[in-house]
Amino acid sequence: SGTGGYVQDKPDGVGDRSVTFDPANPVTLNATLTSGGVAVVFTANEDGTVLIGKAGDRVVMEVSLSDDGQGAFRVILLDKLDHPQSGTEDNISLKFNFVATDSDGDAVNGSFTVSVDDDSPVGTGGSTSITVDEGDIATLWSVGSSPLDGTGDGSNTGPFEWPNGMPATASGSVAGLVSFGADGPAAGGGFGFAANAASTMAALGYTSHGLTLTYALSGNTLTASAGGHKVFTLQLDADGDFTFKLYDQLDHAAPATPGSADYNNLALEFGSIITATDGDGDSVTLDGKVTVNVTDDIPAFVAGATGHNVVRDESAGNQGNDTTSPAVAALFAGVAGVVPDAALGYARGGQPVVAFAGVGADDSLTFTVALAVAGGNGALSGLETTEGQPIRLYVENGLIVGRIDLNNDGHADPGDLPAFAISIDDAGRVSIAQYLSIKHPNSANPNDAVNLGTHIQAVVTATDFDGDVVSKTVDIGTAIVFRDDGPVAGRGSVSITVDEDDISSAYSAGTSPNDGNADGSDTEHLDDTVGNVAVARGSLAGLVNFGADGPGANGGFGFTANAAATLAALGLTSHGDALSFSVSGNVLTATA
Known part of the structure; x- marks a missing residue:
């Protein structure tokens, strides 16, 4: 409302004057006036004091004059x-024309x-x-770690699309972010992409x-591509609903910490490319108001023992x-403390002892395999050298080295000799170097096997491609086997000759005692009670290869436990009497 000040009083009488809209031209417009695209038509009431503007059946504006003497x-x-200039808050100027008549006409x-703002x-x-x-994601180009797991993570695996596959899909709405005001939304809903949407996204x-992603805008869909295929699409409906x-x-x-599996989510800000346009073309962008958070996928994989063994046999050439x-x-x-070429031997597994496979959206996954000591450096291996010295395990330059802890201080010292070393490659194949023989508890089995247990x-x-890391640990100690090196009898044999005629004892007198050893034996004095006996000597040393373990204490040779019984079974006699046998220490005695 306002006061025009458009009538000056005249002496003919204020009370009888009247003010009405000019019946011939009540309103002057610079351009056609519309509301929602419909022309506004003004009509005065019967006494000309009220002007009604309608757009079709809608009353858009009402202008009234008051004859209060103040020009109200x-x-x-x-x-x-409808304002003519889209995108600006322009004003519409309406000029209303009136006629003021005093009492005498x-x-x-x-x-x-x-002015309508x-x-x-x-x-x-x-x-x-x-x-x-x-x-x-489960498409031709990427397979995530957990497709079809429901919507608990915010998105779901969408239905299959030929030929792409099943994209990760989520939806939302921007409808509540804008008040369109008096003009209301543009036809269809008012939301859409800015004309520079593609270039704006490319700059990110x-x-x-x-x-690098490239972008294309077609209708209500923004498509990001790389390598000739879709990476993502954002579909925005005019009513504000959107699907990513x-x-x-x-x-x-x-990852902020190298070698970790940090979830570094990526926030895609789309508000700067989304516009809301009202009924007469004015628009606003939703800067900073619309975000799609893309959760980083980390690898999912399985790893386990294959059941294959790597056997280092102390018997040279006996093991594949x-x-x-x-x-x-x-x-x-690089194993410290090893004299060059001092290894007893090496073994290389023909098959991996550990197998693994995995998936992740950030393909392709790369796998590495390393060795670890279950109990930490210095842990006992459960094995001993043949001499009974405990072997401790240490990680050294990617290898596991089993060393004799000579001073028993729980860690590897320069003087601690290596007994073996273990290597593994990224395919899971194990190699073994052995430097000292390993004690095998089952002496009755010349091929007794021991392993590194747990x-x-x-x-x-x-x-994965963007640096996320996941690790799994698999026990493989039982797959690393050391087989005993039992002594091996050579192909040779030993025989000696004892001539009875060399005897000159209390029990027997030969025909030619003390005749030298040309007959294979000598006559030697045993004691004063027995007298002189026939004696011959030989050696078994050349008949046996003791192998990696070397001979036992004091040389390794001895009589079997059943030596007396074995010989008794031969039925040997002396002067008609059956011999009986006994073993005492390193001496076998036959008596009759």
């Missing part, structure tokens, strides 16, 4: 007016102007965000598998895993 008028705006024309969309102060988990520099589909990985920042390969020997070139582990580590 009132404008009521009931509905929007004198009249004067006048006008007043009403445009109303533009404004943000409500809210924001929206959705989460899409890379683990839900997002990548997939190291390739992820077809391939997005590269996330490397033994090798003389220089490449295997080179694996152990003391050695393989640590399998999977790393």
Whole structure:
């Protein structure tokens, strides 16, 4: 409302004057006036004091004049007016024309102007965000760690799309983020992408598998691509509903801690490319209001023992895993305390002792395999050298080395001799170098086998493209076997000759005692009671290869436990009497 000051009093009488809209031209417009695209038509009431503007059946504006002597008028705006300049808060100027008539019929024309300020969309102060988990992807280009696991992670694995597969999918709405005001939303709903959406996104520099994304806008869908295929799409409906589909990985920042599995989520801010447009073309962008959080996928994999063994047989050449390969020997070139070429032998597994496989959206996974001591450096291996010295385990330059802890201080010292060393490659194949013979408890079995039990582990580590790391530990000690090297009798034999004629004892006198040893034996004095006996000597030393373990204490040779019974069974006699046998220490005695 306002006061026009458009009538000056005249002596003909104030009380009888009247003010009405000019019946010939009540309103002057610079351009066609519309509301919601419908022309506004003004009609005065019967006495000409009220002007009604309608757009079809809708009353848009009501302008009334008052004959209060003060020139008062009132404008009521009931509905929007279409402003001609889209994207700006421009004003519409309406000029209303009136006629003022005094009591004796004198009249004067006048006008007043009403400026209608445009109303533009404004943000409500809210924001929206959705989460899409890379683990839900199952497409030609990427398979996440947990597709089809439901929506607990914020997204689901969408239905199959030919030929792409099943993208990770999540939806949201921006409808509540904008008040369109008096003009209301544009036809269809008012939301859409900014004209520069593609270039704006390109400037952000997002990548997939190291390739920079490119963008294309078609209708209500923004598509990001890399390597000739879709990486993601964002579909925005005019009513504000939107759907994000992820077809391939997005590269996330490397973990803050190298070698860890940090979830470095990637926040894609789409508000700057989404506009809300009202009914007469004014628009606002949703800067900072619309976020799609892409959860980083970390590798999922399985690892386990294969059941294959690596056997280092102390009997040279008796075991298929033994090798003389220089490449295997080179694996152990850095073992401290080893005299060059001092290894008893090497073994190389023909099959992996550990197997593994995995998936992750951030392909491709790379695997590494390392060795660990289950109880930490210095832990006992459960094995001893043949001499009974305990062997402790140490991780040294990627190898596990079993050493004799000479001073029993629990850690490897320069003087602690290595008994064996273990290597593993990234395929899970194990190699063994042996430097000292291993004690085998079952002396009755010349091929007795011992292993490293639960003391050695393989640590399998999977790393994905953007640096996330996951590790699993597998016990492999039982797959690392040392087989006993039992003594091996050679092909030779030993025989000696004793001539009875050399006897000159209390029991027998030969025909030619003391005749020298040309007959194979000598005559030697035993004692004063027995007298002189026939004696011959020989050696068994050349008949046996003691192998890696070497001979037992005091030389290794001795009589079997059943020596007396074995000889008794031969039925030997002396002067018709059966011989009986006994063993005392290292002497076997036959008596009759």
